[in-house]
Amino acid sequence: MRRLLFLFLSFLFTLHAAAATYYVTVAGLGGEPDYEQRFTANAKDLDKVFRGITGAHVVTLTGAQATAAQLRAVLSNVAQQATATDDFVLVLIGHGSFDGTEYKFNLVGPDLTAAEIAAMCDRIPSKRQLVVDTTSSSGGAVAALERSGRVVIAATKSGTEKNATVFARYFVESLQDSSADVDKNESLTAAEAYTYASRKTAAFYESQKRLATEHAVFNDTGHGEAVRDAGNGQGQLMASFTLLRYGAAQKAASDPAKQSLLAKKEELEQKIDVLKYNKAAMDPAEYKQQLTAALLELARVQGELDK
Template sequence: MRQALRRQIDRRTIIALFALLGMAAPQVRASTYYVVVAGLGGEPDYEQRFNAAAKDLEKTFKSAGTNTQAYVLSGPEATASHLKDTFRTVVNAARAEDDLVLILIGHGSFDGTEYKFNLPGPDVTGEEIADMCNHVPTRRQLIVDTSSASGGAMRAFERPGRAVVAATKSGTEKNATVFARYWVQALQDPASDTDKSGSIDALEAFTYASKKTAAFYDSQKRLSTEHAVFDDIGHGEPVREPDTKQGAYLASFTLFRFGKNQQAANDPAKRQLLMKKEELEQQIDILKYQKAAMDPADYKKQLTTMLLDLARVQQELDK
């Protein structure tokens, strides 16, 4: 009975994952809209650090090719009013098949009830940020909040179809974070591409940045004051590493391509093949979640078919 119940739960999880990733009817994502905000530093050191991180991300995303749109707000331009104007632009331009990525760099605060991201002028609350994202028609969204106390924003941000990464596990971790530094570094370092796919997904970036953050505190012989978490199913408790329920959606979210994959993304003749490759890789990840509830022979048959399809697509891309 326990085994039957476990399989029933597994099937429900799998169905939810298929719905979340859109596997029932794969669609090519035409563009990715990146919105990067470097908030109020308060001190020259933080001001310089936040702005430098935002500029590095702007350079990275703009090098990604013609199918990306990057909006970067920093310094005196990073106000709540300008942020709302930027989102209005994205709302009018984005389509359902596109992706939205919002990255917040700076200081945050949490009073036990409400999270706020610090900006020049009036701060913006977690609920206000979520509302801006809610109006963007893209089905797939990612919010990366690298600020202090960012864990306090998780409840406000979470929604099915949206993955959320926070630099802290709760709103009570209020010290300035270093997670942002390593999140930016993850998109610049090919070593973060652990599956050697030629692209960096959000789970790879999260894992890279989390490990680098922990190593930083170890090297300084200091007790860590930040513990990054993520939620990619839109409800429940955030986690610090992937498990049987969380992680598949984050792994499906491509953040940056390089080398041949970047060239393919910028080549209209190969872009469809690249999207097909990424869809197949996502389907293989989902199949792995099914394994425990499947007949071994059926699992092997489906996996073999997908791997052969993937090999054929990769062969076409390599021509």
């Protein structure tokens, strides 16, 4: 009996180990060139990381491809291909809106509501799912997205936190910085990524001496209010949801040249955020000159990182 039990458990482990992960990333409508570039760059960084994962199925929608019709088609395809043992990850980057009742993810053309996105995810058979909504007003989407077996992470605590967020940048960075792997087991969980991004976001506002306009929250029990910290049952699924494992595919993260480029990229993105914050108090010509210079340098650094 012990041998049969051992063989059965080994079989289950093999099934889980062989399971694939489907990663879908969408960079929504930017509205302005700097937002457009930032959202696209974040999505491309995620795409690069996810494509380095063995067994990953990766789709990334940016620019003109970031439409409701395209996203429906992609998620419909995932629903047909994925199995119950596969993991599913959806990352939304960009702007969101909330009218007091309904959240919408801003896309090229018609927007999608949180309820519509949830319905598409519900048709995907994966029992373990992760939805990371890094947009403004994303807290207003949690109630519609939450479901048993699904981790929902939002960049804002409510739909009323409507300013553009920086959470996406640090969520992406958590997948590139080995220090995010707190327990040093060469495996990054959704909980570790969330903690890293939340801490970095708070530090950004403190460093700029600005009142924080975003406070990330999550829900992984499928019911109740979203929370900022683990406890009372919240956080268990998130802590067990592996986003990636370190190894040969993550060599770039330990490459000193790449690290310096990543640091430069973060510095430039922070500079752009500060410029936008101080726009009203700046001479329009000076603002445009500094913003253009920062955007061009950011594009150059991004090009070096993409090599």
